[in-house]
Amino acid sequence: MTDHAHHGPATRAIHGQRQRDAFGSPHMPIYDTTTFAFETTEALREVSEGRRQGPLYSRYGQNPTLYALEETLAALEGAEAAWAFCSGMAAISTLFLTHGRRGIACLGEVYGGSLALLEQQLPDLGIATHLLPGHDAEALERCLAAGAGLVYLETPTNPTLTLLDIQAIAEQAHRHGALVAVDSTFATPINQQPLSLGADIVVHSATKYLGGHSDLTAGAVMGAEAVLAPMWRWRQNLGSALAPHGAALLSRSLRTLALRVRQHNASAQAIAEALPAYAGVARVLYPGLPDHPGHALARRQMRGFGGMLGLELAGGRAAAARVADRLALFTLAPSLGGAESLVTQPCTTSHVDLLPEERARRGIGDGLLRLSVGLEDTEDLIADLRQALASLETP
Ligand code: PLP
Numbered sequence: 600m601t602d603h604a605h606h607g608p609a610t611r612a613i614h615g616q617r618q619r620d621a622f623g624s625p626h627m628p629i630y631d632t633t634t635f636a637f638e639t640t641e642a643l644r645e646v647s648e649g650r651r652q653g654p655l656y657s658r659y660g661q662n663p664t665l666y667a668l669e670e671t672l673a674a675l676e677g678a679e680a681a682w683a684f685c686s687g688m689a690a691i692s693t694l695f696l697t698h699g700r701r702g703i704a705c706l707g708e709v710y711g712g713s714l715a716l717l718e719q720q721l722p723d724l725g726i727a728t729h730l731l732p733g734h735d736a737e738a739l740e741r742c743l744a745a746g747a748g749l750v751y752l753e754t755p756t757n758p759t760l761t762l763l764d765i766q767a768i769a770e771q772a773h774r775h776g777a778l779v780a781v782d783s784t785f786a787t788p789i790n791q792q793p794l795s796l797g798a799d800i801v802v803h804s805a806t807k808y809l810g811g812h813s814d815l816t817a818g819a820v821m822g823a824e825a826v827l828a829p830m831w832r833w834r835q836n837l838g839s840a841l842a843p844h845g846a847a848l849l850s851r852s853l854r855t856l857a858l859r860v861r862q863h864n865a866s867a868q869a870i871a872e873a874l875p876a877y878a879g880v881a882r883v884l885y886p887g888l889p890d891h892p893g894h895a896l897a898r899r900q901m902r903g904f905g906g907m908l909g910l911e912l913a914g915g916r917a918a919a920a921r922v923a924d925r926l927a928l929f930t931l932a933p934s935l936g937g938a939e940s941l942v943t944q945p946c947t948t949s950h951v952d953l954l955p956e957e958r959a960r961r962g963i964g965d966g967l968l969r970l971s972v973g974l975e976d977t978e979d980l981i982a983d984l985r986q987a988l989a990s991l992e993t994p
Pocket of ligand 1: 782806
């Protein structure tokens with residue numbers, strides 16, 4: 600835990616970075632430098648042999664702009680350390696290669712790229728992976744007893760916004776000496792702090808809310824120094840560290856993270872409450888609604904319910920496509936977490952490769968739309984949804 604323990608998230612996002620450059624700039628400038636000079640061989644060896652942290656070579660992650668970003672990222676999650684990567688998938692694959700070699704138990708729904716690694720590529724390398732239901736403690740117990748060393752989960756999940764109990768899962772995993780890593784991309788560090796609930800590692804696709812403007816691709820892991828340390832060589836030699844320009848852009852975005860997330864939360868809640876009244880709406884999936892199956896857990900483990908929302912239409916695939924096409928302020932595009940609202944139909948995008956029965960088993964109906972609620976005026980977003988839904992009433 601850093602000495603920001605007593606600060607709130609908005610303060611951490613702004614003051615998490617303590618390093619200043621030689622001229623006292625309030626933020627770390629972009630060191631677009633690939634290599635750094637030393638006065639003596641001994642001074643160089645101190646850094647290259649890991650006795651002192653300092654700039655050396657940017658691909659290794661040894662760059663002042665990256666260090667400054669990582670201080671903020673660590674402060675935001677209440678972590679000892681954080682490392683930044685060139686994408687969310689770079690962070691996740693490096694995590695799996697480092698800590699997954701004894702076997703990985705993956706719980707519930709996860710992002711398609713993570714799933715592809717777990718289902719196809721890691722087994723090719725001889726890494727045992729187990730895709731388990733989210734809420735099956737007995738299946739997890741068997742997997743842990745068989746020696747799996749890493750439990751991996753997302754909460755809330757994509758696209759059904761299912762909640763998993765981080766604390767209960769961490770307690771179970773720790774009884775077997777396994778690590779728990781949580782992809783907290785949907786929640787953000789503002790709404791959820793997995794480390795404080797017992798997780799060992801937090802992963803983010805910083806491409807989403809942390810970046811927040813759909814203009815950068817980045818990833819991050821946060822956790823205790825000793826847990827992250829073995830990942831360092833993998834990041835170095837896979838070449839997956841974030842480059843300085845991306846790091847500076849992400850640092851800048853983090854300064855407004857708390858402000859943005861509060862607005863995402865407020866708008867999504869208002870939309871979730873308004874939608875059930877409209878004709879054609881079969882179901883609204885949002886953890887902030889009392890009828891959401893994970894609502895009680897969300898109240899316990901989250902400080903806000905997030906900006907992602909599922910909208911299931913009674914008219915199925917055609918109705919969902921029609922509404923998506925009629926929306927004017929929700930742009931039809933994958934991804935999430937930006938200032939602009941986005942809409943996708945998971946059966947045509949993120950989950951297109953699954954058979955219809957498999958999607959149904961996972962609760963992903965063909966009439967489901969996934970909304971990433973942006974930062975536009977809430978009333979404008981509700982009016983846009985209202986007019987798009989009204990189009991279902993005309994032939
Ligand atoms: N995790 C989640 C929950 C995601 O939604 C995504 C991408 O959509 C990723 C990880 C991968 O992130 P990136 O696209 O930055 O590699």
